[in-house]
Each structure stands twice: as C-alpha cells, then as structure tokens.
Amino acid sequence: MDVNGKQTGTTVLVVDDVADSRYALAAVLSRAGHRVVQVATGHEALTEIDTRLRKGNLPDVALIDVNLPDMSGFELCRRLKERPRMAGLPVVHCSAVAVIPGDRCQALDEGAEAFLAMPAEPEAIEAAVRAAVRAARLRADGQAQVRRLTMLSETIVTIQAARSLQELADAAADGTARLIGSPAAVFVLGQDDELYRGLSRDRTLIALPDESAHRTVAGLLRRLTRGQAGVQLTTVPAPLWPAGFFRPGVQHDARLALVVTQDGRAPVCLAAPTRGLRRAGPEAEALLARLAQATALAAEPLLMYQVERHVALTLQHSFLPLPHRLPELPGMDVVVRYVPASRETEIGGDFYAVLRTGDGALAAVGDVVGHSLEAATVMVEIRHALRAYCIEESDPAVLAERLDRMLQVYHPDVTATVCLALIDPGTGRTRIANAGHIPPLIIRDTGSADYTKVNGPLLGVGLPHPPPTELFLEPSDRLLMVTDGLIENRGIDLEVSMEHLRAAATGSLPGLDALCDTLLACFGHEREDDIAMLALQLKN
Incomplete structure (x- = not known):
C-alpha cells in the first residue's frame, strides 16, 4: 500500500472489446499504481489467465465489460468461478450501456464482487478495484487461517495418539512443516538427557546430523529452558545451530518454540528455519506456540510411562x-x-x-x-x-x-x-x-x-x-x-x-x-x- 492506504502493485486484467474504453481504464489504473493487462474478448481472457496460472502469477482482479463479442461478461465470470484455482480471482463488472437492476443482480449471482456503471469517476473505479482486491485477500487469509487451524487440530489429535516419544516427535515435526510450509524438526529431552528427534517428511534422510549435533541441541535446550515457564520463542543464529536439521548440510538461523512439561523436567522444542517461518506470515508463530504447548502436554504421560517402564524392566531383570x-x-x-x-x-x-x-x-x-x-x-x-x-x-x-x-x-x-x-x-x-x-x-x-x-x-x-x-x-x-x-x-x-x-x-x-x-x-x-x-x- 502507499502512504494513503491505497493498494498498489496489483495486476488488473481489463477485458473490454472497445479499444478506447480499454485505454481509458488502463490509464486510470496505471496512474493509481496498478499493472494493467488488456484483452478484448472472453476467450482471450481465459487464455491469458491459463498462461498466467501455469506461471504462477495470476492477476489480482479482473475488470470485465458486461457486453463482450464472444460471450457475456457474466458468462466469463461464471467460467472463472467454476475453476477451483481461479475461483478466488475477484471480478468487477462494468457497462457503458443502460444498467437495469437485473444486470447488477446477475453480476452478483455469477460471483462478481462489484458492478460499475460507466462512465465512472476515476476515484470510483480505483475504489471498486481496491475494495475487490482487499475483500479477496481477506477471504484468502481467512481460508488460509481455517486451513491452518484445521491442520493444527489434526496434528494435535495425532500427537495425542502417539504411543512413544519418538512417534510424538515425528508427528509434531510433520505437523509443524504442514503449518508453516517449511522443513521442521522437533526435539524432546527425556530422562537421563536422552534426546528424541523428529524430522518432517520433506527432509531427506541422507546426511543426517551426527551425534555431536544432537549433543549441541540438547545443551541448548537445557540452557534456554532453565527456569522457564510458558512458551518461549527465540532465534538461534546459524553459527550456533547445527547444520542439516532442516536441509542436508545447510546452515539456517533457527526459530524455536520452547516449552517445558508441567513438572518442569522435560524440555520440548519445535524448530523451523527463520526464513521459512517468516514467509508463512505473522500468525504462524502463534500457531507454532500452540502446537509446542500441545506437544509438551502429550509428552507428559509418555515420559511418566517411560519412568514406569524403566522401573518395571528393572524389576524384571532383578527378579x-x-x-x-x-x-x-x-x-x-x-x-x-x-x-x-x-x-x-x-x-x-x-x-x-x-x-x-x-x-x-x-x-x-x-x-x-x-x-x-x-x-x-x-x-x-x-x-x-x-x-x-x-x-x-x-x-x-x-x-x-x-x-x-x-x-x-x-x-x-x-x-x-x-x-x-x-x-x-x-x-x-x-x-x-x-x-x-x-x-x-x-x-x-x-x-x-x-x-x-x-x-x-x-x-x-x-x-x-x-x-x-x-x-x-x-x-x-x-x-x-x-x-x-x-x-x-x-x-x-x-x-x-x-x-x-x-x-x-x-x-x-x-x-x-x-x-x-x-x-x-x-x-x-x-x-x-x-x-x-x-x-x-x-x-x-
């Protein structure tokens, strides 16, 4: 956004068969800081969007004239909304002919976000485009948040069903990677400083960190969680964080979510590359902290059972x-x-x-x-x-x-x-x-x-x-x-x-x-x- 709060840098697809109208709209939108792509027909619009879809750079909004020579603007909107990967593209309809209430209703029924009667003031055109893009982004953010919360819930269910600390660490690592879209590692420091490590499945199993790397992590966990209550989020720079936990042989700054079990005995750590967590957005850290708490809670009965198992095996071996x-x-x-x-x-x-x-x-x-x-x-x-x-x-x-x-x-x-x-x-x-x-x-x-x-x-x-x-x-x-x-x-x-x-x-x-x-x-x-x-x- 610019200093006035206007969205800039967005790409607007203008679909209008009248060249003068396309030029006028493009001029208005370009002055507002938008990139403009112009096409004359519905089929040209679909081809342009297909091409951009393959390249991964869809336009941010489509400004579509109602009266196109090969199909109506309403039909073009309907076709776009029917395609799962294009359904989120916001559409603003426009028309220079007499507008009846039925046109506005049909536009909204086909999935458009707004309807502009032309000619319109440049401010009105810019406001309609901004509102459509803003609504689409909020909707996409909301959907992404729902997906992440769903993944968080699924991961918590999985880790609660873990039958061992190793199963728990593996499940938590996979869940962390799904939440943030980046490789992840999870560590639980159990009895006698035994370190349980889980790596997300997107991490290749070749060139795994050696025993020295695990000792370094165990030492970090002990120091960083000493006297800690609640969840602590901290960054460990690459020189201090062993290479290879996220990608083979590669050093990364590590962003850690640290928490100890309620009895304060066992540190639990969810780790992700700082850059990957930053790309995931500001809410990713909050989700990471919640997952760390859930992992520590799920670890407690397993740690207790581990103590019981040790006692039981001692009994069996003794007698x-x-x-x-x-x-x-x-x-x-x-x-x-x-x-x-x-x-x-x-x-x-x-x-x-x-x-x-x-x-x-x-x-x-x-x-x-x-x-x-x-x-x-x-x-x-x-x-x-x-x-x-x-x-x-x-x-x-x-x-x-x-x-x-x-x-x-x-x-x-x-x-x-x-x-x-x-x-x-x-x-x-x-x-x-x-x-x-x-x-x-x-x-x-x-x-x-x-x-x-x-x-x-x-x-x-x-x-x-x-x-x-x-x-x-x-x-x-x-x-x-x-x-x-x-x-x-x-x-x-x-x-x-x-x-x-x-x-x-x-x-x-x-x-x-x-x-x-x-x-x-x-x-x-x-x-x-x-x-x-x-x-x-x-x-x-």
Whole structure:
C-alpha cells in the first residue's frame, strides 16, 4: 500500500472489446499504481489467465465489460468461478450501456464482487478495484487461517495418539512443516538427557546430523529452558545451530518454540528455519506456540510411562534369574530367554522360573494380564509365592490353586496365566498343570512336535484346577514353554500362530540354544509384548 492506504502493485486484467474504453481504464489504473493487462474478448481472457496460472502469477482482479463479442461478461465470470484455482480471482463488472437492476443482480449471482456503471469517476473505479482486491485477500487469509487451524487440530489429535516419544516427535515435526510450509524438526529431552528427534517428511534422510549435533541441541535446550515457564520463542543464529536439521548440510538461523512439561523436567522444542517461518506470515508463530504447548502436554504421560517402564524392566531383570544364574539341576539342561517388548509404552508381566523341589525340577512360564507397572509388580509376587509354596508342595495343580487364591485375596482385579511342569530327571516323569497358558510343546528327534493336551482356568478367577497331566520325556525330547508375546498377532487366530510355532520348532537344529534362537529369529522381531521362553531336556 502507499502512504494513503491505497493498494498498489496489483495486476488488473481489463477485458473490454472497445479499444478506447480499454485505454481509458488502463490509464486510470496505471496512474493509481496498478499493472494493467488488456484483452478484448472472453476467450482471450481465459487464455491469458491459463498462461498466467501455469506461471504462477495470476492477476489480482479482473475488470470485465458486461457486453463482450464472444460471450457475456457474466458468462466469463461464471467460467472463472467454476475453476477451483481461479475461483478466488475477484471480478468487477462494468457497462457503458443502460444498467437495469437485473444486470447488477446477475453480476452478483455469477460471483462478481462489484458492478460499475460507466462512465465512472476515476476515484470510483480505483475504489471498486481496491475494495475487490482487499475483500479477496481477506477471504484468502481467512481460508488460509481455517486451513491452518484445521491442520493444527489434526496434528494435535495425532500427537495425542502417539504411543512413544519418538512417534510424538515425528508427528509434531510433520505437523509443524504442514503449518508453516517449511522443513521442521522437533526435539524432546527425556530422562537421563536422552534426546528424541523428529524430522518432517520433506527432509531427506541422507546426511543426517551426527551425534555431536544432537549433543549441541540438547545443551541448548537445557540452557534456554532453565527456569522457564510458558512458551518461549527465540532465534538461534546459524553459527550456533547445527547444520542439516532442516536441509542436508545447510546452515539456517533457527526459530524455536520452547516449552517445558508441567513438572518442569522435560524440555520440548519445535524448530523451523527463520526464513521459512517468516514467509508463512505473522500468525504462524502463534500457531507454532500452540502446537509446542500441545506437544509438551502429550509428552507428559509418555515420559511418566517411560519412568514406569524403566522401573518395571528393572524389576524384571532383578527378579528373573540370568541364564548363568539358573540353579544346577542334575540330569537336566535348561535354557531361558527373555526379550522386552519393542514398543516403549508396553510393560509386560511375563516371567519364567526354574526351581528345585524334593520331587524333581519345577519349570514355570507365566504372564500377568495387562501392560503396566502393576503387572510387573504382580509378576514378582507370583514368582516369590511360587518359590515359597514349592518348598513344601511340588504338585503343579496344587501350586496353581494356591497362586489362584493368592491373586484373589491380594489382587482381586488381576488375572494371570501360568504353566507349571514338574520333571523327575531320573525317570522323565513329567506332571503339567496349565492355567490359561499356551501348553508346552514337545519336540522329538523323529522330526515331529506336539502340544501337550493340558488346560485349566486363568489364575485369579476362582475356578477349580484339574489334576495335572502326566507324561514321560525321553532324553532326546525337548520341552518348550513360551508366553504368547512370541507368536500373538492382531487379526490372526492364536491357534494358527501356535501351528506356525510348532512347524518352526520342528525344523530347528538340535539343541536347546538352537531351538530358542531359531524361534526368536522367526517370530521375535518388533513384538508388541514381552517374550519369555524356557526350554529343557534330560541329559543322557
């Protein structure tokens, strides 16, 4: 705009078949500071606009005579408004012939912004053009703001659904890039200064910033958010901001939206190149600040869950004996495996146990239903209770009954599955009780494998447990006990997955380690639940 508030530098398309009228309009508009493009017919106007559309420089307003030789000005306006990429072009109709009210009504009905009766004063022509351009720009700004608010809402929904801090950082980075139309990066500084980084999808994955760059960002986040409350917007100049987060190998000044979680522990940072954010307009920073607040709020439960997961894994690792700490069992070899869930937000209650009793060796594999710190805690209680009970009682069915009562009394809202096998290494006699768990699989050296036919109710539901199933193991037999985290997949029946497990076990190499390694290689990648495995074999 000029000093008088008039819009200048706009391009006006004048469509009039009378040369003198085109010249007069062009003269008036040029003196007002507008660029003028002149055409004589409707088809010439459409061709001119198509050409400019391909080049990305549409006119700002069209001044169209009502009476054109090839089509009416109303028809030309209608055709323009029907094209999505031209619909925002403001149109001012003009006519030098007698104007009736129906003409004005038709002009507005076809989408025109104004109607000028000619001849008109230059000020009136300029005012009509200014008003049409101003209204179109306000309308475009409003539509852009609605689109951005919609994108902001969609991004907030996405980040709130994130199941890990990494998913959250990725979602927030993509949402930031959509909001401002520029590459973006998001950082969350978690427990023990672990930095979670998300880059928008428009950033190529080649030449990613190295570990030194991440340490620099972590240090900046700690310093800039120390003692901070609320959202802070700040610029970090290129020499201090590592290259490559927005574009490979390129340094940028970075505009940061910084906020800490409500407990003040974890800094969250949304970062974008300063130039890109400036091009996005003045409202972009406000949207960036709102998204930063939403990201910090969504990060809080994930950070808390991360602490729970750390505690739960510590419990599991503390109470599950390591393979080299398993008790010595004369006449028997035992191999165990434990693999935590791949997803950071999953805390399982899977466990195994190998215990000496007066009647032989007791092997157990179980799973507390649910994924929480409580599940891991109850898992520890079950293992301790089992160790205590089997000092005086080794019958697997009796042990299952006692564990069931323990859960009913102390954890009435918790259920668990467990499979218990009591093996006499000298005779191979094996008694098995199963409380809602996957039954043991026996793999024979004949190339066959079968699940034992043993079942019973879950622990914690108060139903009676049947007597143990009895069988005899040969020295060449391998007995395998697993939790469902190894094979369970959403949408696939568990019996189908169990058959896949049976086939893979049948094809494994001899030996307990080979069996466990084969099954983990087949099924143990990116699992959503913990995996516990126990395999045993009598010694010759």
